[in-house]
Structures are given as structure tokens and as C-alpha cells.
Amino acid sequence: MEGFRNMTDLTIFDEMESSVRSYVRSFPAVFTKASGYKLWDTEGKEYLDFFAGAGALNYGHNEPRMKKKLIDYIQNDGITHSLDKATEAKADFLKRFNDVILKPRDMEYKVMFPGPTGTNTVESALKIARKVTGRTDVISFTRGFHGMTIGSLAVSGNSAKRKGAGVPLTNSVTMPFDNFMDENESLDYLERFLEDNGSGVAIPAAMILETVQGEGGINTARFEWIKRIEEICENWGILLIIDDVQAGVGRTGTFFSFEKAGIKPDIICLSKSIGGYGLPLALTLIKPEHDQWSPGEHNGTFRGNNHAFVTATESLTYWEDSAFEESIKEKSGKITAFLNSLVRRFPDLQGEVRGRGFMQGIASPVEGLSSKIAEEAFNRGLIMETSGGNDEVFKLFPPLIIDDQGLEEGFGIIEESIKSVLANHKQVAD
Template sequence: MITTSEKTEADLSVFESVESEVRSYCRSFPTVFEKAKGYKLWDTRGVEFIDFFSGAGALNYGHNDPVMKKKLIEYLSDDGIVHSLDMATTAKEQFLKRFKEVILDPRNLDYKVMFPGPTGTNTVESALKLARKVTGRNTVISFTRAFHGMTLGSLSVTGNAFKRKGAGIPLTHTVSMPYDNYDDHVDSLTLLERYLEDKGSGVDLPAAIILETVQGEGGINVASSEWLKQVEQICRRWDILLIVDDVQAGCGRTGTFFSFEPAGIRPDLVCLSKSLSGFGVPFAVTLLRPDLDQWAPGEHNGTFRGHNLAFLAATEALRFWETDTFEQEVQRKGKETRSSLEQMVENHPDLNGEVRGRGLMLGIAFSGKGFADKVCAEAFQRGLIMETSGPDGEVAKLLPPLIIDDEGLEKGLAILEESITETKKTL
């Protein structure tokens, strides 16, 4: 494989001189990308990369799926409607019908579908707003190391101190509690119940509890099914709404379409985005129990909540879920990838690595400060794109496209192993 070191450096001058300093991913992957297909990308110099990043989880079905692409091209060639706010269109109609038939009905889930806007933070904002409207309460409980978005409401239930500071104002009406396995000496849910029972705790009865079953940006922390069931029980006991943020962990990333399926829980509201469109087109939905659908028309809206190209691609993406074949393949690949990561940890005991995750949402947490960053930088030089996560960037995070074949997985994992070995030499 051609590596970046074998080519001249990419010209990034226009990005450095014109684009805002807020840019981030382009600093980790300093090249100009030009083409992508499946699980591979190529830059303007012809360098090939294996993608273990998948647009931060927005490309579960890979780049430029040929069937979706064909549908989109035909739709545009026929002058299909692209922008329509929340008006009824054939593209929206098809999506709603197929989503109900393929996803909701087989899982016995009775949800209304709300289109809040095009991004993950839009769906979280709408869920928080609706929970407060329906219950008449202000407080929302979230968990340590959570990430729910970058707008003010979503940021208020996000744990990362650096991102919270960027708000510039106090983030109020939220309480953060310890996530599952946050501290071996703290029973987080017993603590939560005591707070709710004690009228002197200073914690008001919340409108909702919001959580990720697998925390992506927070460090690939996995909540156990037992813990999730306990959270649900607390919600039912106290008449608190349960919101599951499945923006990154959903759409098959953890091995089932919804990440909460193995736990057998039924959230009151579910937030979906990222890979929902199937093609990387901005798209989000909020799923809500029918009795919670108490919005007045237009009470929550957005100019781009009716993106017909997203409806079209998302409808086509549902073909992966018509049978359980795709789901089983994701789970198989996830188990094999975890096994490979565990072998890497065993090969390098001095690094005190820990394998985390579920399905194809995996990572290795390293104890050494900055080590994961160096591993990902080395991997990039060798033709593999991956990022870090966790409060201190301590986790080398793997989000390969779910459609990746065994050869691609093996090549990418081999590069990761080489990168760990090479990075150790710098210690």
C-alpha cells in the first residue's frame, strides 16, 4: 500500500488561510481527500486509505453505496423534490412506510416519527424540549462522560469539560450522575434513587433521563443490560421519561439496529441520526411514544427537516435490515475484531491496554497519556484512518463501515498492530 510518506505533502494552504481555526478532523488527517468507495478513500495524490472512521459513524454502509447512488441520481434526473420543509412528498411517504414495516413493526415498537432537523443535536434538542413540555419539569439527568451534541441544550447534558466551556454561559437544569462502571466503589443507580427519594438532596424530580448505551465520544464505555434495565425501572417508578441517544450507537453499529435491543428496554424517546440516511446525507429523527406527541403544529421546526434526498437514501438503506443476515454478519465481524484487539493487548502487556465496545463500535484504551493519539497518527501515515475518544483522548477508536469485508478488516487491524508497535519505540 502506498503511504503518505512516499508522496509529496498535500497542499493545505487554502484551509489554513481561509477556514476557521475550529476545524479539527483535518488536523488529524492532513491531506485532501478526493474519492471514496466502500471502506476506502483516496486523496488527491492517489494515496489509498482504509476507513476505520466512517464519518464518525455516519457511514455505516460505506462510501457511495452503488444502489443508493443510483436511486439518488435517478431521482435528481427526474426532477424529484429536494427541499420541502415538512410538506408531504412521495420520498417521505416511502420512508415512513418502509421504516415502519422493516424496523418498528418487527420489533413491536410503537413510535411516532418526528423530523426535528438534519443533525444529531437537533434530535436531542427536540427530545429534551418535548420531555420538559409533557412532564412540566425542568431537570434532566445525564451521565458522566456523555456526549449528546454541541448546541446549548445538548451540551448541557454532555460531560466533556472542554466542550461545555465553549458554550460561554452556564449550562443549567441538568444533573450528571455516574455512568455504569464509572467507579467500582459507587453504585450509581442506588445513588440516583437516594437522590430522588431524599427531599433534601437538591435534585428536583427530573423530566427525563438521557443516556447512550455505548458512549462513543466518551471513551467506548458500554453499559450492561442489567444497568440499563435498572435505569428503565427507575424511570417507570418515578414517572420519568427515558431518552436513548442512538445517534452514533444506532443503525446497526453495535450489532442490532437499535443499540438498546439486547437489554430488552423500551425507551420513551429515541434519537437517531448519523447513518440513518445511509449515504452520509444529513438526516435525523426523534422517535416518541404516541401519547407523548403533544406538539402544537410548528412548535418545533427547522428549514431542513424535510430533506428528500435523505428520505430516499434512508429508504434504500433499510434493505440491509429486511432479514437478519446483515445483523448476524455485523456481530460476527465484531466478535472477530474484538478478538484481534484482545490479542494486540496481550501482545503488549506493558501498555496496560483495555478493549472496550460492542459490535463494530470498539476501541483500545491506553493508560499512557497521548499514546492513543500517537497510534492514530502513525496509522494515518500507514494508510488507516481512525480517531481517538475519551475525556483525555485515551482510546484508539474503531468505527469501520459495517459492510467492510474480511480482507479490509484484516488489513486495517494489521496496520493498527504495526502502529502500536512503532509508537512504542518512541516511549
């Protein structure tokens, strides 16, 4: 182990880790330390984090108050593993979540702990929707992504990820997401399928969607489109599932990504930053009338992560003060303005600004350009990733707690990266 601690290369990962590894290929460094919106590698190089654990670190790395609460809890021999037994840490979280998040938004939901990850909450949502309605099919939307287990893959759009299942993915129907169709009539199209007995589409148990599609290319649904989805679901007795695993917990500006649409989904999926500290935690919020589980009907060994309950409870302190949400709004405006300026000043990008809040990016149809920009940014000390079916979007996902100095420094690196990549691209073209 001493030899490994002194290693600064990636040999051990190349030799021993499965070829399925992904992010280590995009960010080829051995990281040793992280704080706030920065990371450091074994060479002492500093990186700005505009990735935030793919949205799992909305409050940054090693947030001081959460760290102290967690250390105190561990040192006092607090319960670590408990399945779904009652613990003080879980009780504290449930009360704080109800008082700080649900009640102020006039929301009443049962809280289910389905397991530690996003795909766990999606699987449980699909299962309870089918149980409640007695139907089997689920309508999902083009370019959506909901997880890597079989049920979640069945309602995801990415063909490469679907192929990885190795078996047929069934009981799902794909409909066009907002603005997927040129004529912008996607919901008229959807309703026609529901109304026509000859359409081949049965009335589904549920519809599932992300309000902003993260992996699918930062595609953003208009609030009026989302509201009409809810109306269609109500008219046909279909349960509405909002997958807020990545877009929620403030990432798109408000705690829940759908708040400005004025909807009350039947089921809400949360994970990633709900744990506050990057610790695995997932919630499935279910309207009380739909909470029809039998005890143990859906379970899992790690459905009660008490360390995550501790940090999640502390993270909700941010939402007790409206100033935090206001700061997200203010900084989101700066991100939008910066991205719009890039599109104007660099026409060779052929760029389109997408997204909302701290979940924004630029899509470029120029093959490979966004990936090269992200790679150049990493070389210059900034971590960001790409998304979309062809990695055509480079996206900005900084922690919500980043200050103006951090934003401006990151903006500078991105701009210089674009200049460098476009200059090289022009040389190759010439």
C-alpha cells in the same frame, strides 16, 4: 478554481478556514474519492476507513444501490427541499421504516423530523420531555456527549466542550454512568437522590443516555444496568431518552443499541447513519402518548431532506435480511478478538478493550499513546480517531459492510503502528 483543483497541500484551508477545524488536523490530506471502506487523496494514496464519518457511514462511501436511487431521483426532478410538507420520498421512508424496523420489533412510535443533525434530535427530545412532564431538569450521565447546541451541551459531560458554550449550562444533573464508580452501585446512588427530599435533586423530566458512549471513551453500559434505568424511570414518572445517534443503526450489533436490554424508551434520538449515504437526516421517535406538540411548535427549514429520505429508504433493504445482522455479529467478534490479542501481546499499552459491535477500541492510560498510534496508522494508510476526555482511546469504527480482507488489512496496519509507537516510546523513556 483551476489552481485549487491542482493543489495537493492544505494551504487553502490554513488560510481561509476557521481555526475551529478539527479532523483536517488529524487527517492532513486532501481527499478526492471514496468507495466502500476506502478513500483516496490527491496524491493517489489509498486509505482504509476505520472512522466511517464518526459513525455516519455505516454502509460505507457511495453505496451503489443508494447512489443509483439518488441519481435517478435527482434526474427525474424529485423534490429536494420541502420543509415538512408531504412528499412521496418522505411517505416511502415512513412506510419502509415502520415495516422493516418498528413493526418487527413490536415498537410503536411517532416519527419527528427535527432537523438534519444529531444535536437537533436531542434538543427536540429534551423539549418534548419538559413539555409532557411539566418539569425542567434532566438527568444525564458522566462522560456522556449529546451535541454542541446549548441544550445538548447542558447534558454533556466534556468540560472543554461545555466551556465553549460561553454561558452557564443549567437544568441538568449529572449522575454516574455504569462502572464510573468503583463500587459499581451507581443506580443505588441515583435512586437515593430521587428518594431523599433533602438531596437537592428534583424529580427530572427525563434521563438521557448513550448505551455506548462514543466521544466519552467507548464506555459501555451493561444491559441489566440499562434495564434498571428504565425501571427507575417508570417508577418515578421520568421519561427515558436513548441517544442512539452514534451507537444506533447497527453500529453496536443490532439496529437499536438497546434491543438486548429489552427496553422501550419513551424517546429515541437517531441521526448519522439513518440517512444511509452520509446525507444529513435526524429522527426523534416519540411514544404516541407523548407526542403532544402543537403544529410548528418545534420546526426548522431543513427538517425534510428528501435526498436523505431516498437513500435512507434504500438503506433499510439491508435490514430485511437477518444475514446482515449476523454478519455484523460475526465481524464484531473478530474485532473483539483482535483487540484482546493486542492487549495481551503488548503489555506496555496497559490497554483495556472497550465497546460493543463495530464500536470498539483500546484505552491506554499512557499519556498521548493512543493519539500517537492513530497518527502512525494514518501515515500507514488507515483512518481512525481517538476519544475520551484525554484522547486515551483509539477506536475502530469501520463501515458495517467491510469484508474480512479489509478488516485483516486494517488489523495489520494497527498492529504495526502500535509496534512502531511503542518502540519510539521506549527509546524516549530510555
